[in-house]
Amino acid sequence: MEEGRTAHPDNGINRLVRSLLLAGYDLFLSLFLLLGFPFLWRRIRPDKYCSASPLERFGRYRSLRRSAQKRVWIHAVSVGELRAVAGLIDALLKERPGEVLLSVTTRTGRLVASRLFPSLPCVFFPVDIGFVMGRALSLINPRIVIIVETELWPNLLSEARRRDVPVVIVNGRVSPASYRWYVRFSPFLRRFLPLLSAAVMRTDEEASRLVRIGACAERVSVGGSMKFDEAASLARRVDPAKLRKKLGIGEDRPVIVFGSVHPGEEEGVVEICERLVRRFPNLLSLIAPRWLEKTDISRRLRTRGTAFALYTRLPHRIDAPVIVVDTYGELSSLYAVCEVAFVGGSLVQGGGQNPIEPAAFGRPVLAGPFIWHFAEEWECLLAGGGAMQVKSFSHLEEALCALLSNHPLRRELGKKAAETVSRHTGATEKTLRTIRKFL
Structure with missing residues (x-):
């Protein structure tokens, strides 16, 4: 794996810089959501496939209650990511019964999650605005946040670090197209990627890409793709x-x-x-x-x-x-x-x-x-x-x-x-x- 540039130390100055960057990021994201709401509403409104409240995307989970029990929060964007880690979810259910919670981004992901894991609580992932993410973390109360593939959300990383909650990427991928996009924002990302506790990437090249855009090399490893495991398991079951x-x-x-x-x-x-x-x-x-x-x-x-x-x-x-x-x-x-x-x-x-x-x-x-x-x-x-x-x-x-x-x-x-x-x-x-x- 290639060495990345030196990560910014997590000292007082860097925390101040992160706070200023997050303020601008929150303002930009809020304006984007406000101006794009008519388009976004068509994608998040309830339909015949999913009737869950759109308010969940703002951290308002009526199906959850505040609890002292810590949860294992697993986030998978949609169907493909969810299926890829089905074996991982099953293993964690055995090791941590009653603690696992799923979140998804898409309505189809929510529908398939309810079929694959009908007994598990599942919610929509909150938008990455500071107070929204803070509310979601307080309500979910995770002992760990597991992100499937690669979603780099600055407020999630910052709020989780403030609460001493580890964030781990699994089945991590950084495609060439994503890498080119991330490189443009690497000065910004370098302030937040060191907050990742660990990242288990699919390939050596993808691990190197993550390090080059700011992740700490010693926290990045290569584990292969869990999609192969889940497909092999499905072939044995059907x-x-x-x-x-x-x-x-x-x-x-x-x-x-x-x-x-x-x-x-x-x-x-x-x-x-x-x-x-x-x-x-x-x-x-x-x-x-x-x-x-x-x-x-x-x-x-x-x-x-x-x-x-x-x-x-x-x-x-x-x-x-x-x-x-x-x-x-x-x-x-x-x-x-x-x-x-x-x-x-x-x-x-x-x-x-x-x-x-x-x-x-x-x-x-x-x-x-x-x-x-x-x-x-x-x-x-x-x-x-x-x-x-x-x-x-x-x-x-x-x-x-x-x-x-x-x-x-x-x-x-x-x-x-x-x-x-x-x-x-x-x-x-x-x-x-x-x-x-x-x-």
């Missing part, structure tokens, strides 16, 4: 044959899963499904939109006259060639029933999505060229021979035809995908060893 039977999918019916399809990919995916079913009449395509509130895929299918069924209203036996997955939290398990998976957000400039889940089930994984959000995971799978990268929708169709027509090739790629996932497990236990130092 029985593909039982799931097929539950869904009414025949044992010999070939299935493709188009996962996390972004709006700009929907038309191309629908056209591929129509052409493939003419070549493979028994084929079933499962299409899971990335955002249900933005998807237009059902209308597209109706307009084109393509028969389809909604996942939440499946008949006892599926005759339609297409299923639209119109719910959150099911996609990871659905990869178990497919022969091959395409992971979306990659044929448009969406940065791609997590390829590890289908790989863990031993399924060949396909993606387009735009995969920067999960570059390390894709690099592992491509190098291991368990994934294929396509350049366009026509190239995707050709690759799917080739794999559906060639069972030995499909089996070989799937085997390599599962082996790649297995080689990269172990991050959860490494991360737990770091967390236990602060409990």
Whole structure:
């Protein structure tokens, strides 16, 4: 790991400088929230997927009561981060029963959290304004704050330090794009990153990036990605044959899963499904939109006259060639029933999505060229021979035809995908060893 520039010592002068910086930061963030409220309201207002009060984002948690009992506060932005640390949460629940509290940022994250951990209290993460964060910390009363991936909130770090509460980053990531953004603000961040108690990063390069923008090198370690652990665990828990039977999918019916399809990919995916079913009449395509509130895929299918069924209203036996997955939290398990998976957000400039889940089930994984959000995971799978990268929708169709027509090739790629996932497990236990130092 590279050495970063010397961190600012936590002395009286630096605390004064931090206070002045935070005053300006609070003013800027308050103005941003005020001016952007009409837009932000559309993203935080209650809807059919989440009815929780928007006031939670300002530290007003009606579901919580002040308690002398310390809590283990785990924050995961959304579904991907939450699933990545499911094994870590399970382990902490066993070690600290009754103490774990979750927070999320997105409404879909809140919905999936309630399904994965129905007995755990879950709240929205508060906006990082000083008095709001202070109120939230006083109410939650954490013994430790665990941040999944990398969210660098100055007031959280400052208020936690003032209360002598350790803040630990787990499954930490700093992508090249994020790093370029952080570098612009590194003079500001260098005043706050030394307040991190520990950071367990996914890779050596990401650890080096965090140090270069101001974290203390001796507090940064590399643990690997917990996404591999959780995907491997899910693959052990889900029985593909039982799931097929539950869904009414025949044992010999070939299935493709188009996962996390972004709006700009929907038309191309629908056209591929129509052409493939003419070549493979028994084929079933499962299409899971990335955002249900933005998807237009059902209308597209109706307009084109393509028969389809909604996942939440499946008949006892599926005759339609297409299923639209119109719910959150099911996609990871659905990869178990497919022969091959395409992971979306990659044929448009969406940065791609997590390829590890289908790989863990031993399924060949396909993606387009735009995969920067999960570059390390894709690099592992491509190098291991368990994934294929396509350049366009026509190239995707050709690759799917080739794999559906060639069972030995499909089996070989799937085997390599599962082996790649297995080689990269172990991050959860490494991360737990770091967390236990602060409990």
